[in-house]
Amino acid sequence: MNLPIYLDNNATTPMDPRVLEAMLPYFTEKFGNAASRNHAFGWAAEEGVDYAREQVAQLIGATEKEIIFTSGATEADNLAIKGVFEMYKDKGNHIITCVTEHKAVLDTCKHLEKLGASVTYLPVKEDGLIDLQELENAITDKTILVSIMYGNNEIGVIQPIKEIAAIAHKNGALLFTDATQAVGKIPVNVNADGIDLMAFSGHKMYGPKGVGALYVRRKNPRVKVTAQMDGGGHERGMRSGTLNVPSIVGFGKACELCRLEMAEEAARLSALRDKLESALTQLEESYVNGNTQYRLPHVANISFKYVEGEGLMMAMKDMAVSSGSACTSASLEPSYVLKSLGLSDDLAHSSIRFGLGRFTTEEEIDFAIEQTKKAVNHLRELSPLWEMFKEGIDLDKVEWVEH
Amino acid sequence: MAYSDKVIDHYTNPRNVGTLDKSSHKVGTGLVGAPECGDVMRLQIEVNEENVITDAKFKTFGCGSAIASSSLATEWLKGKTIDEAIAIDNMDIVEELALPPVKIHCSVLAEDAIKAAINDYRVKNGLAPIESEKSHH
Numbered sequence: 001m002n003l004p005i006y007l008d009n010n011a012t013t014p015m016d017p018r019v020l021e022a023m024l025p026y027f028t029e030k031f032g033n034a035a036s037r038n039h040a041f042g043w044a045a046e047e048g049v050d051y052a053r054e055q056v057a058q059l060i061g062a063t064e065k066e067i068i069f070t071s072g073a074t075e076a077d078n079l080a081i082k083g084v085f086e087m088y089k090d091k092g093n094h095i096i097t098c099v100t101e102h103k104a105v106l107d108t109c110k111h112l113e114k115l116g117a118s119v120t121y122l123p124v125k126e127d128g129l130i131d132l133q134e135l136e137n138a139i140t141d142k143t144i145l146v147s148i149m150y151g152n153n154e155i156g157v158i159q160p161i162k163e164i165a166a167i168a169h170k171n172g173a174l175l176f177t178d179a180t181q182a183v184g185k186i187p188v189n190v191n192a193d194g195i196d197l198m199a200f201s202g203h204k205m206y207g208p209k210g211v212g213a214l215y216v217r218r219k220n221p222r223v224k225v226t227a228q229m230d231g232g233g234h235e236r237g238m239r240s241g242t243l244n245v246p247s248i249v250g251f252g253k254a255c256e257l258c259r260l261e262m263a264e265e266a267a268r269l270s271a272l273r274d275k276l277e278s279a280l281t282q283l284e285e286s287y288v289n290g291n292t293q294y295r296l297p298h299v300a301n302i303s304f305k306y307v308e309g310e311g312l313m314m315a316m317k318d319m320a321v322s323s324g325s326a327c328t329s330a331s332l333e334p335s336y337v338l339k340s341l342g343l344s345d346d347l348a349h350s351s352i353r354f355g356l357g358r359f360t361t362e363e364e365i366d367f368a369i370e371q372t373k374k375a376v377n378h379l380r381e382l383s384p385l386w387e388m389f390k391e392g393i394d395l396d397k398v399e400w401v402e403h
Numbered sequence: 404m405a406y407s408d409k410v411i412d413h414y415t416n417p418r419n420v421g422t423l424d425k426s427s428h429k430v431g432t433g434l435v436g437a438p439e440c441g442d443v444m445r446l447q448i449e450v451n452e453e454n455v456i457t458d459a460k461f462k463t464f465g466c467g468s469a470i471a472s473s474s475l476a477t478e479w480l481k482g483k484t485i486d487e488a489i490a491i492d493n494m495d496i497v498e499e500l501a502l503p504p505v506k507i508h509c510s511v512l513a514e515d516a517i518k519a520a521i522n523d524y525r526v527k528n529g530l531a532p533i534e535s536e537k538s539h540h
Contacts, residue, residue, distance in 0.1 A: 308441050310466040314406070314414055325441055325466070334441065346438035382420055382470060384445035384462035385438060400437035401519070 003318040005364045009204075009357030010153050010181060010299060011322060015250070016206040016358065022253040023208065026246035034243045035234060045245045052252025056213055059255040060198065061189035068214045068235045069248050073180040074104040076199030076214035079239065080176045081108045083225025084145045084197070085117055088174075092142035096173075098122045098130050098159075099340045101149050105178055109147070118142070126342050127291035128157035135167050143173040150179035150188065150198075154324065154337040154353060155290030156299030158182065165194030174223060180204050180212075184258035185296055186266060190215055196223050202247065206358055207254030211247035214239075261358075269356050270297035272365045276354060277302065279369040283376055285389070289338060289351060298356040301338075303347045306386040307379040312352060315375035319368055324351035346385075346395075406467055407501035413471035418478050421460040423447040431524025433516040441465060442509065444473050446480075446516035450524055454485045461516075468506040472496050472513035480517065485524075489533060491517055 006014065026048055034049045036042025053064040070076045085095065097109055099121050109119045120138045122130050130148065139146070146168040151158045165175040176197040182188050183198075184205030190198060201212035216238065217223045231240030258265075277300045280286055285305040301324075304312065309325030324335030325348070334348035343351075354368070380386040388395060406414070425432045430449050436442040442465040449458040459477035463470045475496060480488050496502070496510035522532035 306464065308465045308469075310441075311414075311464075311470060314467040344439070345441075349438070349441040382417060382462055383464045384434065384443055385464045387422065387462060395438060400439075400443070401435045401515075 001361070001363050001367065004320055005318065005360075005367060006320050007354045007356060007360065007364075007368060008320045008322050009360070010156075010353065010355035012203045012209065013206045013357050014359060015203075015208055016254065016257060018257060019207055019250045019253045023246045023250040026249050030245070032245075034245055035232065045243075048245055048249045049243055052248045052255075055252035055256040055259075059188075059259045060183060060200075060215060061191050062215050063218065065236070066190075066215050066218050068216055068238050069243060069251075070199075070212045070214055070239055071210055071244070072203070072212040073102075073178060073199045073201035074212075075239075076201075076212050077102070077104040077178055078108050079214050079225055079228050080197045080199060080216075081105065081145065081147060082112065082228050083238070084174060084176065084223075085112050085115075086226035087224050088144040091172075092140075092144045094118045094120070094140055094142040095145045095147060096120045096122060096135065096138050096143060097147040098124060098149070100124050100128060100152055100154075100337045101147070102153060102178055102180070105147055105149070122148075124340050128152060128155050128289075128337075128341050129291055129294065130159060130164070132160065132163055132167065135164060139167065139171045139173065141172065143168075143171060145174050145176055147176045147178070149181075150177045151182035151185070151296045152290070152337065153181050154335060155301045155341070156181070156296035157290045158186070158294040158296060160294075161195065162193045165196075169194060174221075181296060181299075184255065184262070185298060187262065190217070196221070197225070202251035202254055205254050205258050208247045208250040211244055211251045213251070265358060266297040269360070272360060272362060273298060273300050273354070273356055275362075276300055276356075276365050276369060280304075280372055283373060286376075287347070289341060289343065300354045300356075301351055302354070303338075303343070303351040304376045305347060305350055306383045306389055307376055308349050309351055312350075312375055312379055315378055316352075316368075316371055319371060322353045322355070324353070325349040409475075409500050410467055410471040410502070413474040413500070414467045417461075417470060417474040419458075419460050419474065419481075420462060422462070423449055423458065423460050428527050429524075431520040431522070431527065433519025433521075433523060435515045435519050436465070436512050438464065442469050442512055444469065444512050444516040446473060446476060446513070446520045448480055448488070448520045448524060450485065456480045456483050456485070456488055465509065465512075466506075468500065468502055468509040469512060471500055472502075472509045473516065475499060476513045476517055485521055488517060489521055 030044040032041030032045035034045040183200040198215040203209040309323030338348040459480040461473040493510040493514040
C-alpha cells in the first residue's frame with residue numbers, strides 16, 4: 001500500500017491506464033483536426049471522435065448525435081441552462097433548481113436572474129432529497145427548465161430524476177440534470193429517466209480532465225440550445241471550437257470501461273463504503289449526512305461532532321479526503337450543501353467526505369478506519385467542546401464570544 | 404496549502420493540553436470563538452502572588468493553525484508576568500508560526516483568549532478588566 005491513500009474520488013479520479021493507452025496515438029500520430037474533411041489526418045481524428053461519441057452515447061442510452069462534447073461539466077451546465085434560457089425565452093423565463101446544486105448550476109442561474117430569468121431554488125429535506133410536492137407547487141406555465149442534479153457531489157444522495165422529469169414534462173418544461181457524479185457509477189439511462197439534457201465529465205470517471213459532454217435530446221421532444229461559444233459551428237452548431245481529440249477518445253474509453261465494469265464495481269465499492277461507515281459511526285457522536293438509501297455507492301459523508309474538519313484532516317495526514325469545513329477559505333462559511341440539510345454550522349464544520357474509487361482497496365479502507373479513529377480521538381482530547389459535552393454542558397446554551 | 408514546520412510540530416505535539424481548576428481564584432479562564440465559526444479556544448492561566456503565570460493550559464476546537472496558535476501561546480505565557488502577557492500581540496504568533504493571511508484570525512483568537520483569561524483572573528481577584536486598545540471584531 002502506498003501512502004498517502006486517495007479517498008477524494010468525488011473531486012477527481014485518477015485516469016485508468018487503459019484510457020491513457022487509448023489516448024496516446026491521438027497526440028502524435030493521429031493528431032489531425034477532426035474537422036479536416038479532405039485528408040487522411042482529419043479522417044483518422046474524426047474516426048476516433050466518432051467512435052468515442054458512440055461509447056459515450058451507449059453508456060447513457062443515447063444516440064451519437066445527441067452528444068455535444070465540451071470542456072467539462074461546468075461548460076455543459078452553462079450551455080444547457082443559458083442555452084435553454086435563450087432558446088425558449090418566448091415560452092417563459094422561469095427556471096427551477098435546487099439549493100444543493102453545484103456552483104456551476106447555481107451561479108449560472110444567478111447570472112440569468114440578472115438577465116431577466118426568474119429562478120426558484122427548491123429547498124431539500126433533511127436527507128438531502130427534494131420534496132416532489134414542492135416542485136409541483138413551484139412549477140408554472142412559464143417554467144421552461146427544471147435543473148436538478150442526479151447525484152450530489154458532497155453527500156452522494158440520488159434525486160428521484162424520473163419522477164422529477166415526469167412533473168417537468170407534465171407542465172411543458174424540460175428536464176436538465178447535472179449527472180457528473182452519477183454517470184459511470186450507477187446506471188443512468190436518458191430514456192428510462194426522461195432526461196432532456198444532461199451534463200457529465202470525463203475526469204470523474206477515470207478519464208482525462210478538460211473534457212465532458214452535454215446530452216441534448218433529439219426526439220420526443222427535439223431539444224435545442226443556443227450556442228454559448230461562437231465560431232466554426234462544431235458539434236452541430238451548439239459548441240464551436242476544434243475538438244479536443246485525444247481527450248474525447250479517452251473520455252469515450254472511460255465511458256466504455258464504466259459501462260462494462262459498473263455492476264461489479266458498484267457492488268465492491270458500496271461494500272467497502274459500508275465497512276468504512278459502520279466502523280466510523282461506532283465512534284461516539286458521529287453522524288452520516290444525507291439519505292443512505294438513495295445514494296451513490298462510493299460516497300460517505302460523516303460528521304464527527306466536537307472536532308473541526310480541517311484540523312481533523314491534518315491528523316489524517318496519510319489520507320486525501322475533503323471536508324465541509326470552510327476553514328481554508330476566507331469566507332469562514334461551512335458547506336452550503338450540508339447547511340441546506342439543516343445541519344448546524346458546527347456539524348458542517350465537523351464533516352469529512354470519503355470518496356472511494358476504482359483503485360481503492362480493502363487494505364486502504366482498513367487503514368483509513370484506523371487513522372480516522374485515531375485522529376478523531378486525538379482531536380477530541382484537544383477539544384474544549386468535547387470536554388464540555390462530556391461534563392453535560394448544553395453547548396447551545398453557552399454564550400459564545402463570536403469572533 | 405502547506406503548513407509550516409512549526410505549525411505541524413505544535414499540532415502533532417501540542418504543549419500544555421489540559422484543564423486547570425476554573426473555580427480556583429488563582430486561575431483565569433478565557434473561552435473565545437464559537438462552534439459555528441469553526442474555532443473555539445479555551446486558554447487557562449494559573450497566577451501566583453507575584454503576578455507571574457506559573458502554569459498555562461489550553462484546549463482548542465479548530466484547524467491546525469488554531470491549535471498551534473494556542474499551543475504556542477501557552478508556551479509563551481508560562482513564566483511571564485501578567486503585564487508581559489498582556490503585551491503579546493497576535494502578529495508575534497503569525498511571525499513565529501509563519502501563518503498565511505487566511506490563518507491570521509487564528510492568531511487573533513489566541514490573543515483574545517490570552518486577554519480573556521487575564522481579565523477573568525483580574526475580575527476574580529477584584530480588579531477591573533483591562534480594555535483592549537485594538538478591536539478585531
